[in-house]
Amino acid sequence: MAQGGRVAVQGLKLLGAGALGAFLLLAHNSWPVPPLTLSGTVLITLFALVLTRFHLRHTPVTGTTPHQAEKMIWLVAFGSIGGIQLLTRGIGDHQLLGIGFLLTAPLVAQAMLASALLGPALSVFALTVVAFLLGVSGTLPVTVLAASWLAGAVGAHAVNPLKQRSDLLRAMSIQALALGLIAVCISAGAVGRDQISIVASSAGWAALAAIIATSIFWLGVAVLEKLFDIISDWSLLELCSPDHPLLRDLMLRAPGTYAHSVIVGNLAENAARAIGANPVICRAMAYFHDVGKMNRPSYFIENQVGPNIHDSMSPTVSAMTIAAHVRDGLDLAKQYKLPPIIRDGIAQHHGTTLIRYFFDRALAQSGEQGPDITIEQFFRYEGPKPQTREAAILHLADSVEAVSRSVDRGDTENLEIAVLRVIEERRADGQLDECDLTFRDLRAIHQSFMTSLSAIRHERIVYPDSDPYETPSHSSNLDLQLDRNSSEPLRTEAGASDTPRAV
């Protein structure tokens, strides 16, 4: 960006901080506020803006970009501060007693909204920053801020995860109970035992604040999802319904692929839970990751009933047809307006892995001039490699599900080795280089896969054979290194990704 552009951006940032600072002071008791108070508030607001940006750059953000998350945090904060301004004018009293408990509603709604769209960790961070700004600007007294922060933190966890609409009632009840309890504690301390009616009315107003906050949250989620092209767990779970037209089509046209996707969803969801990633995103991505296969279902082993169609095709054409299911899936996702997070799952679920089965066949058919390993590039998926922990879990769960089909049901020992080998091969091939998984995460993911597979393999549908097009090689002599119980980020050792043995 040119120097002028950068100056303009910094100017806009200063202007934004100025506007937010002035907005914070709107309900100030001594308006117009002295110039020193105004400049102090603007500077503190600017500091909060910079700190938030820094925090977002160094914190994993799922479902959207850090830039979008930053915009969303400030838009919600702006709405919350606006709500507080309206309420302080309407109530005319900043005291935290009786009707004063309504003042907690905007911050609680803000925390619930941010949590549903960005996760509880970012939500509590944003809540703290806004409460801090409201405190230093003198907009709200510390008792209101403390009650709002506590109730907001409860709200951030009450709505996460929100699995179905009925969970909203559960979240509202938790919130009302928490705020009621906070109100009893604060008001009892303020008025003493002899004024029990004030304590009771405070608890009542606090419960009403919880209901108002949940209603704002319910409306706000829909608006923000549209505005930022982001999706809540709530909407993701609705997408996973078997009534979704695309999933219904997949079930009818490629039943084997549908069954595979459901099992991958199970594996990925449990693994995500084991490492603190988002299980709902994993499940939703898994359900749609192979929808592109329904354009040519019989080219994929899990849907084949007759002779193998690839027997009459050249390895190169077979590999191209197999790889096309990623592009076809992205086209279908666009057509059915699936959210970006699902499209990322489709694009990244194979990373840039090698379609080994056809690559080996092509090498074997090389003829007199001998194997030409430079053709490897034509047998790799286009990628990109998994960019998030959720996409990486999907990538691993997909391969593990495929390889587990080739191991006999009762053979737990070989299953464990095969699963470990898949994970290690993917790591060594550099497929996990662009996400935030650590060695400790991989260990937990492996354990979770084993637990899930043991449960699933009692009842699972048995395919005719393992899927050779998506199953990694079993002949690799890679050292299994997952016993490195460290939080070290995964990075491929130099050169490892060039090894043709990788899958």
Ligand SMILES: [Fe+2]
């Ligand atoms: Fe696939």
Ligand SMILES: [Fe+2]
């Ligand atoms: Fe798959």
